Amino acid sequence: MYTSMLNQTATWWKKIGQDGYNKPSFDSPVELSCRWEEGQGLSRNMNWEAETLSARVFLSSKVFVGDYLFLGTSVEADPLEVEGAGEVKSAPRIPSVDANTFLYMALVMRNG
Secondary structure, three states, X not given: OHHXXXXXXXXXXXXXXXXXXXXXXXXXXXXXXXXXXXXXXXXXXXXXXXXXXXXXXEEOOOOOOOOEEEEOOOOOOOHHHOOOOEEEEEOOEEEOOOOOOEEEEEEEEEOO
């Protein structure tokens, strides 16, 4: 039901840890089907500080807080080097009416 509205492509980098300098490290980029909605909103981080979000992204696959998403295709290994990539700040899931399938959402704060 939900997958018919996911007619755009996003690149997803899953955060897998941090290096010795506290810089995040990521798995290889993966393409996902999505619906990317631009627009600003506010969210609170773990310290209850306000953050400005730049996009709401609907996905068929689960992503996690700290991962990165980009609207379009990228083969860059480091999403911090991709202009327009954004960090996932929240990643709720939405059940279908019968709760047999889920639509995943990511609230994203873009870089640059």
